Amino acid sequence: MADEAVRAVYDDIMATREVDWVNNFWKVLAHDPALLKRTWEALKQVMAPGALDPLVKEMIYIAVSATNGCEYCTYSHTASARKLGMSEAQMMELLAVVGMANQTNRLANALRPPVDVQFEPRP
Amino acid sequence: MADEAVRAVYDDIMATREVDWVNNFWKVLAHDPALLKRTWEALKQVMAPGALDPLVKEMIYIAVSATNGCEYCTYSHTASARKLGMSEAQMMELLAVVGMANQTNRLANALRPPVDVQFEPRP
Amino acid sequence: MADEAVRAVYDDIMATREVDWVNNFWKVLAHDPALLKRTWEALKQVMAPGALDPLVKEMIYIAVSATNGCEYCTYSHTASARKLGMSEAQMMELLAVVGMANQTNRLANALRPPVDVQFEPRP
Amino acid sequence: MADEAVRAVYDDIMATREVDWVNNFWKVLAHDPALLKRTWEALKQVMAPGALDPLVKEMIYIAVSATNGCEYCTYSHTASARKLGMSEAQMMELLAVVGMANQTNRLANALRPPVDVQFEPRP
Amino acid sequence: MADEAVRAVYDDIMATREVDWVNNFWKVLAHDPALLKRTWEALKQVMAPGALDPLVKEMIYIAVSATNGCEYCTYSHTASARKLGMSEAQMMELLAVVGMANQTNRLANALRPPVDVQFEPRP
Amino acid sequence: MADEAVRAVYDDIMATREVDWVNNFWKVLAHDPALLKRTWEALKQVMAPGALDPLVKEMIYIAVSATNGCEYCTYSHTASARKLGMSEAQMMELLAVVGMANQTNRLANALRPPVDVQFEPRP
Numbered sequence: 001m002a003d004e005a006v007r008a009v010y011d012d013i014m015a016t017r018e019v020d021w022v023n024n025f026w027k028v029l030a031h032d033p034a035l036l037k038r039t040w041e042a043l044k045q046v047m048a049p050g051a052l053d054p055l056v057k058e059m060i061y062i063a064v065s066a067t068n069g070c071e072y073c074t075y076s077h078t079a080s081a082r083k084l085g086m087s088e089a090q091m092m093e094l095l096a097v098v099g100m101a102n103q104t105n106r107l108a109n110a111l112r113p114p115v116d117v118q119f120e121p122r123p
Numbered sequence: 124m125a126d127e128a129v130r131a132v133y134d135d136i137m138a139t140r141e142v143d144w145v146n147n148f149w150k151v152l153a154h155d156p157a158l159l160k161r162t163w164e165a166l167k168q169v170m171a172p173g174a175l176d177p178l179v180k181e182m183i184y185i186a187v188s189a190t191n192g193c194e195y196c197t198y199s200h201t202a203s204a205r206k207l208g209m210s211e212a213q214m215m216e217l218l219a220v221v222g223m224a225n226q227t228n229r230l231a232n233a234l235r236p237p238v239d240v241q242f243e244p245r246p
Numbered sequence: 247m248a249d250e251a252v253r254a255v256y257d258d259i260m261a262t263r264e265v266d267w268v269n270n271f272w273k274v275l276a277h278d279p280a281l282l283k284r285t286w287e288a289l290k291q292v293m294a295p296g297a298l299d300p301l302v303k304e305m306i307y308i309a310v311s312a313t314n315g316c317e318y319c320t321y322s323h324t325a326s327a328r329k330l331g332m333s334e335a336q337m338m339e340l341l342a343v344v345g346m347a348n349q350t351n352r353l354a355n356a357l358r359p360p361v362d363v364q365f366e367p368r369p
Numbered sequence: 370m371a372d373e374a375v376r377a378v379y380d381d382i383m384a385t386r387e388v389d390w391v392n393n394f395w396k397v398l399a400h401d402p403a404l405l406k407r408t409w410e411a412l413k414q415v416m417a418p419g420a421l422d423p424l425v426k427e428m429i430y431i432a433v434s435a436t437n438g439c440e441y442c443t444y445s446h447t448a449s450a451r452k453l454g455m456s457e458a459q460m461m462e463l464l465a466v467v468g469m470a471n472q473t474n475r476l477a478n479a480l481r482p483p484v485d486v487q488f489e490p491r492p
Numbered sequence: 493m494a495d496e497a498v499r500a501v502y503d504d505i506m507a508t509r510e511v512d513w514v515n516n517f518w519k520v521l522a523h524d525p526a527l528l529k530r531t532w533e534a535l536k537q538v539m540a541p542g543a544l545d546p547l548v549k550e551m552i553y554i555a556v557s558a559t560n561g562c563e564y565c566t567y568s569h570t571a572s573a574r575k576l577g578m579s580e581a582q583m584m585e586l587l588a589v590v591g592m593a594n595q596t597n598r599l600a601n602a603l604r605p606p607v608d609v610q611f612e613p614r615p
Numbered sequence: 616m617a618d619e620a621v622r623a624v625y626d627d628i629m630a631t632r633e634v635d636w637v638n639n640f641w642k643v644l645a646h647d648p649a650l651l652k653r654t655w656e657a658l659k660q661v662m663a664p665g666a667l668d669p670l671v672k673e674m675i676y677i678a679v680s681a682t683n684g685c686e687y688c689t690y691s692h693t694a695s696a697r698k699l700g701m702s703e704a705q706m707m708e709l710l711a712v713v714g715m716a717n718q719t720n721r722l723a724n725a726l727r728p729p730v731d732v733q734f735e736p737r738p
Contacts, residue, residue, distance in 0.1 A: 024236035025227070032338030038414060039227065039345070042407055046223045051212040056179050057220050063186045064224035066602035069315045069684045072231040073224070074602055075242040089174040092647030095602050097180050099654070100169045101187035101196070103595040104148070104162065108195040110558035110566055110587050113147035119198040155584030161660060162591070165653055189356035192438045192561045197356055215401030218356050222408070226349040233312035233320055233341050270482035271473070278707030284537060285473065285714075288530055292469045297458040302425050303466050309432045310470035315684045318477040319470070321488040335420040343426050346415045347433035347442070350394070350408065354441040359393035365444040435725035438561045443725055461524030464725050468531070472718040479681035479689055479710050516728035517719070531719065538715045543704040548671050549712050555678045556716035564723040565716070567734040581666040589672050592661045593679035593688070596640070596654065600687040605639035611690040 005033040009040050016044060023076060055084040063098045128156040132163050139167060146199060178207040186221045251279040255286050262290060269322060301330040309344045374402040378409050385413060392445060424453040432467045497525040501532050508536060515568060547576040555590045620648040624655050631659060638691060670699040678713045 009030075010022045029036040047057055058081035065073035078091070086094075132153075133145045152159040170180055181204035188196035201214070209217075255276075256268045275282040293303055304327035311319035324337070332340075378399075379391045398405040416426055427450035434442035447460070455463075501522075502514045521528040539549055550573035557565035570583070578586075624645075625637045644651040662672055673696035680688035693706070701709075 021241070023239045023242070025231060028234035028236045029230065031334055032342065034414070035338055035342045038342075038411055039230070042411060043223060043227070045403070045407060046216075046219045051210065051216045052182075052220075056182065057216075059175075059179065060183060060186045060217060060220045061224045062602065063183045064190050064221055065228055066598045067187050067190045068225065068228045068232075069597075069601045070228040070231055071601075071604070072236055072238055073228050074604070075238050077224075078602075079242040087174060088646055092650055093169075093174045093180075094183060095599055096169045096647065096650045096653075097175075097183045098187055098602065099595040099599045100166060101184045101200075102191065102598045103591040104166070105188055105191045105193040105196050105561075106558045106594045107152065107162070107587055107591045108148060108193055109191075109561045110554065110570075110590065111151040112563065112566070113151045113195055115195055115198050116146045118144070119146070119202040154580055155588070157660070158584055158588050161588075161657055165657060168649070168653060185356065189352045192351075192355045194358070197358070201356075211400055215404055218353055219401065219404050219407075221356065222349040222353045225352045226345040228315075229312045229348045230341055230345045232315045233308065233324075233344065235317070235320070267487070269485045269488070271477060274480040274482045275476065277703055278711070280537070281707055281711050284534055284711075285476070288534060289469060289473070291526070291530060292462075292465045297456065297462045298428075298466075302428070303462075305421075305425070306429060306432045306463060306466045307470045309429045310436050310467055311474055313433050313436045314471065314474045314478075316474040316477055318482055318484055319474050321484050323470075325488040333420060339415075339420045339426075340429060342415045343421075343429045344433055346412055347430045347446075348437070350412070351434055351437045351439040351442050353398065353408070354394060354439055355437075357397040359397045359441055361441055361444050362392045364390070364392070365448040431725065435721045438720075438724045440724075440727070443727070447725075457523055461527055464722055465524070465527045465530075467725065468718040468722045471721045472714040474684075475681045475717045476710055476714045478684045478686075479677065479693075479713065481686070481689070513733070515731045515734070517723060520726040520728045521722065531722070535715060535719070538708075538711045543702060543708045544674075544712075548674070549708075551667075551671070552675060552678045552709060552712045553716045555675045556682050556713055557720055559679050559682045560717065560720045560724075562720040562723055564728055564730055565720050567730050569716075571734040579666065585661075585666045585672075586675060588661045589667075589675045590679055592658060593676045593692075594683065596658070597680055597683045597685040597688050599644065599654070600640060600685055601683075603643040605643045605687055607687055607690050608638045610636070611638070611694040 002033045006030045006036060009033075009037050012044075013040060025072065025076065055081060055086060058084055059086065059090075059094050062094060063101075066095070066098050067102060125156045129153045129159060132156075132160050135167075136163060148195065148199065178204060178209060181207055182209065182213075182217050185217060186224075189218070189221050190225060248279045252276045252282060255279075255283050258290075259286060271318065271322065301327060301332060304330055305332065305336075305340050308340060309347075312341070312344050313348060371402045375399045375405060378402075378406050381413075382409060394441065394445065424450060424455060427453055428455065428459075428463050431463060432470075435464070435467050436471060494525045498522045498528060501525075501528050504536075505532060517564065517568065547573060547578060550576055551578065551582075551586050554586060555593075558587070558590050559594060617648045621645045621651060624648075624652050627659075628655060640687065640691065670696060670701060673699055674701065674705075674709050677709060678716075681710070681713050682717060 010026065013022055013026060014020060026036060026040065029039055047054065058077055061077040062074065062081060065077055133149065136145055136149060137143060149159060149163065152162055170177065181200055184200040185197065185204060188200055256272065259268055259272060260266060272282060272286065275285060293300065304323055307323040308320065308327060311323055327337070379395065382391055382395060383389060395405060395409065398408055416423065427446055430446040431443065431450060434446055450460070502518065505514055505518060506512060518528060518532065521531060539546065550569055553569040554566060554573060557569055573583070625641065628637055628641060629635060641651060641655065644654055662669065673692055676692040677689065677696060680692055
């Protein structure tokens with residue numbers, strides 16, 4: 001029965017992405033069919049067309065993965081973003097922002113400027 | 124002389140952003156005028172119009188800052204993104220991607236699936 | 247003399263763990279016998295039976311290592327946890343919690359809800 | 370309609386946890402009812418009784434949150450763990466493991482010992 | 493008896509540092525006298541005069557704390573470093589290195605250049 | 616033209632470092648000549664002689680890279696530090712501080728001691 005549940009997710013991954021293979025990330029999750037199903041369904045919803053362009057979402061995914069140093073995730077989402085049309089220039093500009101953000105995050109973490117009242121969150 | 128160098132950067136920040144104030148991040152950097160100047164000039168280049176939309180860049184900045192837990196940076200770049208037109212729906216969708224990426228990054232870090240040959244980087 | 251200090255730690259590692267080999271982590275620390283000894287003795291105390299079950303402690307170790315993306319640590323503590331009886335189902339459920347925590351950590355970092363008074367720490 | 374969806378999640382949170390209030394984390398997520406619903410339902414499944422003890426899961430949540438430096442998450446999950454019976458001694462022992470893991474993670478990251486064949490993952 | 497153990501550590505902290513007060517970090521650790529004692533004794537050894545200058549060690553501590561976003565640690569070790577003579581110029585130059593390292597770490601994490609043979613670790 | 620810009624940076628890297636080769640990090644950045652140039656020039660300024668000793672700066676770089684788990688950066692800056700004369704004893708002592716800081720950072724993140732007034736930042 002677990003096998004059927006796994007198979008159903010694999011089929012949905014391939015149908016949704018219009019590919020004929022399943023990448024290794026899903027195969028390691030298949031040790032827990034409920035985790036596999038929950039993770040895939042959440043990912044499918046989160047990455048579906050919405051208020052943001054699909055390529056923008058893949059670029060945000062790369063930004064987080066590079067920041068966390070996740071090798072598998074960086075490779076897989078860079079491949080997805082290229083498939084969606086990310087150019088070499090866009091990739092490099094994305095990384096320039098990621099690098100800059102990581103730099104200023106640490107300057108702010110060390111010097112701890114008080115949050116300006118103009119930046120106060122939701123009123 | 125340091126004062127003049129600082130003043131010149133402050134003026135450029137206000138002129139570039141079309142605002143009449145300088146936020147606290149730059150004021151704490153002003154303890155080292157060379158660091159202030161270098162950081163501002165790099166940021167100005169990185170965030171200038173290029174291969175990516177300016178709002179996309181601010182959203183990438185938020186993604187990194189939320190991942191790193193930098194309070195000041197999250198507040199300041201959320202404010203910048205809203206000023207560039209980020210809607211509530213876009214903000215929440217951005218965070219959905221950031222949350223999902225942080226989740227799958229750790230699943231991949233723990234289970235270490237081999238990188239699929241299809242994802243191999245630049246040929 | 248350094249050799250003797252290293253040898254004494256190696257012997258204690260093997261005796262404590264009831265194994266006849268020393269893993270590579272300790273061998274790289276042996277370049278500094280004082281660091282080797284201090285780290286091993288702290289680890290031995292921290293991981294000894296106490297208020298928490300030994301397997302629970304290994305699972306906490308995995309949670310931190312996956313979050314930090316430490317490859318060596320994830321491998322070695324997953325092996326230790328399996329030796330203490332961690333089942334496949336427990337491993338996957340552990341990772342489900344780790345993934346979820348990393349997701350909600352970033353949602354909280356970005357949206358910065360005020361800490362509810364009910365959660366206020368030690369009175 | 371969004372209001373109804375939010376209300377339904379709030380009701381489920383209060384019913385599941387047997388409390389009469391909703392903490393601020395869910396209120397900030399309510400800006401995106403789909404994200405709120407997806408996150409709550411995933412959390413409910415992940416934290417439900419399973420192969421691991423509920424208190425063990427809360428302790429794993431604390432371990433990740435302390436590692437990531439998420440203030441809100443540390444407070445809220447420490448409160449949950451205490452409610453489930455975590456003693457002061459267990460809390461401190463948990464943190465001793467978290468501290469030790471963060472220490473050895475960095476020693477391993479810097480010295481990069483090769484992964485011992487004995488630790489090789491799933492056959 | 494726990495009280496006596498705690499008192500002995502407090503006395504050693506004050507004697508070692510030649511101050512007449514104990515900072516809050518040690519007070520929260522005192523909930524677990526063994527953790528308090530172990531952490532203090534390890535810290536005392538690690539920060540004692542050795543192959544590196546004491547001020548260099550405090551600056552390394554700040555570098556790690558800023559990278560991890562630990563507010564308490566950044567404040568306390570910045571205070572310690574200033575007491576050891578860290579000038580404003582040294583502080584700002586330290587942060588310039590920390591910022592730069594965090595930037596290039598992420599560029600390397602995303603682009604994954606192969607490690608040059610010239611950089612191969614210990615022969 | 617991009618080729619010329621890249622060549623000029625490569626020449627400056629080799630001249631500044633007095634070596635006859637360029638390491639892979641710069642080659643992956645060369646996909647974006649402006650990013651390559653900006654990153655190199657910032658790095659050259661940041662790592663130039665100043666208020667801190669050049670070897671101290673390389674050790675700070677290692678501390679950040681080990682904390683972030685950046686494999687390439689750890690290898691390359693360890694090599695640079697050894698070239699500047701870092702002894703084995705200094706390397707191990709550096710890592711002892713890095714490990715200790717990562718440990719206490721998490722204890723502070725979990726227990727959240729209030730910042731002592733004596734540590735209050737710049738007046």
